[in-house]
Amino acid sequence: MSLKAFHIVFIALSILLSFFCGVWLLREYASSHHAAFLVVAILFLVAGVGLICYGKSVLRKLKHISYL
């Protein structure tokens, strides 16, 4: 597996983590009503979407590099 393939796996897991953190922080906000939790939750959800876009651009830009 090349660095390209490993990077795509890593970014996929990072996207999952971003959404998990976002949901976890929203739950904390629901119980504590601290604005900081809501702000960071939104940041993580946006980061998750950003990582999806980044992953797509990596696939496009590195298409000439092998997965092996």
Added chain:
Amino acid sequence: MSLINQNPSHMEIPYAVKPRPDTGLYNAKVGIWLFLASEVMLFGALFCSYILMRVNAPEGTWPHHWLNIWMGMTNTIVLIFSSVTVVLSWASLKMGQFKRYKFYQSITILCALAFLGIKSFEYHDKFIHYQVNLKDGRIFDGHLQSAASTTNQFVFKGRFIDKPEELYNPPLEHAEEPPITIAKSDIKIDPTTKQPMMENYGPWHNTYLAIYFTMTGLHALHVIAGCIVIFAIWGPLAKVWEQDPERYVNRVEVSGLFWHFVDLVWIFLFPVLYLL
């Protein structure tokens, strides 16, 4: 044709740069994946230990919210960003842009140092965090501000615990606590050790902190190792790029694979230790 040149001064290890026909990979890549497989077993064993200890802990005794999630989240972002710069540096080299590679890889090194800086701050926070058992039966939990040896007094910032459950599950966010002075004479004496019952949140404090320091400490050692390798390729070994560019690109790829593994371990460590 012989794979090894018969002249000892020109002996060359085969497939160090070009891929082997049978595996389709150059030797270093096969080597790093075998090494990473052994690393998976090492960290896998620690994750299994964590799960077993947590599942078998008596109800209400497994700590929550003991770690600073904001620092953990910052470190997560730093490591994800560093994996992006590693790939960008490798892709730059593939396109022959050596200056770009140097730039991106220097950011990776800075990210590694930032991660270690934040981690050491977290460790320091745990080493000045104390649980104090008082003679009147109360428990105090807080951060040591100063200890005056002449007056035998300690100044903490923290709170008195009414119920033991509060010790294991403190609120995630709480108001600024005022300084509290505790005299050494007010602290309960351990009947076996004859020492005051006042212990910091080091790895000896309980099972949770023991596994926390073991896993994050081992991970931090990997970050240090990765940082040294990336720096060595970036700095002292950069002349290989002019002599044998393909070999240099392969070295960057192999170090990048190791770095991604280190980042991947953190992607699992963070939610397991900080959030769940």
